[in-house]
Amino acid sequence: MVANIAFGLASIVANSYLLSPAAMGATGSSGLVPDRKPDAKLELKPALKPNLKLDSKAKPSANPDTTPADSSPDDKSSLCGTPIMDGLKQHKVKKGETLAAIAKQYKLTTATIMGLNPSTRDGTVSPGEILTIPPSNGISYRFGNEETYKSLAKKFNVRADVLFEQNGCQSRPKVVFVPGAVWKPNPVIPKLPAFATLASAPSQPAIIFNSGGYPLPYAVPVTSGYGWRINPVTGESAFHSGIDLGAPMGTPVLAAKSGTVQFAGWSGGYGNLIEIGHDNMGTRYAHLSAIYVNPGQRVAKGQQIGLVGSTGRSTGPHLHFEIMVPSAEGWATLDPAPYLNRIAAVFSQFIPIS
Structure with missing residues (x-):
């Protein structure tokens, strides 16, 4: 039984470390323990080296359902920023301007402008008209009774954490901006009934x-x-x-x-x-x-x-x-x-x- 224990220990040591050639001598009659001179030095080298790196600058991703208990207001502010719906611009239509020209000026599609400005959904604009302009293509969407960021993300094929962050990490705003979503006319609304x-x-x-x-x-x-x-x-x-x-x-x-x-x-x-x-x-x-x-x-x-x-x-x-x-x-x-x-x-x- 002692031999079995010794054999097990020897196997563990042999598998866990690499012995340098200088430390290896002729094998004894038992074939289990190497013979070496009294002044021989045994050099042990780890077979595997850990390759772990810590990035002190890494930031946690925003989660629309949970918020870390130890997160500070400054962390939340840097992660989320101002909600897109709070940073909309206004454009006053000049004489001779068209919907397509205004969309090109702001690098948007005409559908984006039509979605946020119902009066333009017939494809025309009028001089002096004030238009709401978002920073990127997308739509404004009003939360329904039972909707969440997750259900909205699934509906528009976007990430829930992106929706959450771009809307200021608000738990449940009345209206959210859905980046990348395309407004569709349903139906085209006439200006005069x-x-x-x-x-x-x-x-x-x-x-x-x-x-x-x-x-x-x-x-x-x-x-x-x-x-x-x-x-x-x-x-x-x-x-x-x-x-x-x-x-x-x-x-x-x-x-x-x-x-x-x-x-x-x-x-x-x-x-x-x-x-x-x-x-x-x-x-x-x-x-x-x-x-x-x-x-x-x-x-x-x-x-x-x-x-x-x-x-x-x-x-x-x-x-x-x-x-x-x-x-x-x-x-x-x-x-x-x-x-x-x-x-x-x-x-x-x-x-x-x-």
């Missing part, structure tokens, strides 16, 4: 309804309420952040209050979406078949802003209406039912105001 042309004088293209703040010219049935429900498209349980009003296709959609248009364009599951800011609250109007306002435009209470449709994630024509209020974590939605029920009880038909 046929409804307004027929019903109003050329000097006053906007129509205002005395609807009392109801988002349609007349009261309609509620087809889906606010709160948790089974999503009719996916068949899964999901939170419904607004209320669905079952109006026919092409019904005029009205501003519930006076305010400023914050967003007007395509927004994923919302389809064609309009968002209006009213000082301390906001309203959303989704799934529209047409949009008649532009971002930054002032609208009056009861003014026609679009038409009922079925764009985006929808099973049929209706108006998805939301009421939003600010909270500690950003915008939060409220149940619009009490507000709508109170208004609907006041009127039963619409009256255009000239």
Whole structure:
């Protein structure tokens, strides 16, 4: 048994180190232990050398789901920078300029400019018009109820950490910029609706309804309420952040209050979406078949802003209406039912105001 142990130890030493020729002598009769002179020096050399390098300048990649507990605000600032949506430029259209020429000036595609500026989606620009210009090609995208950076990355075939960093490492902004994504017209939005042309004088293209703040010219049935429900498209349980009003296709959609248009364009599951800011609250109007306002435009209470449709994630024509209020974590939605029920009880038909 002692011989077996000795043999095992000898094997380990022989496999782990290289003996120099000077230290190797004639092999004894046992063939296990080399004979050497008393003054012979045994030189041991490692067979393998570690090849490890530490890069003190290496930085951790941003993760859209987790943040290191010991990361400092300075680290986050250097990694993320300013959100692209906060650094957009503005361009005032000069006489004789074309959409293609402006896109070439900023090294962008015309689709990028059209995506961020709904008024240009017919391919034309007007002198004096103010255009929003991003630093690179891409689209602005409004987060849906259940969307995350990961689901957005999968949808547009981009990396989630890139999305997270280029949007300032914000956990859940209202609107994000998706670099490299291509805007697609769905549908092309006319500047002047046929409804307004027929019903109003050329000097006053906007129509205002005395609807009392109801988002349609007349009261309609509620087809889906606010709160948790089974999503009719996916068949899964999901939170419904607004209320669905079952109006026919092409019904005029009205501003519930006076305010400023914050967003007007395509927004994923919302389809064609309009968002209006009213000082301390906001309203959303989704799934529209047409949009008649532009971002930054002032609208009056009861003014026609679009038409009922079925764009985006929808099973049929209706108006998805939301009421939003600010909270500690950003915008939060409220149940619009009490507000709508109170208004609907006041009127039963619409009256255009000239």
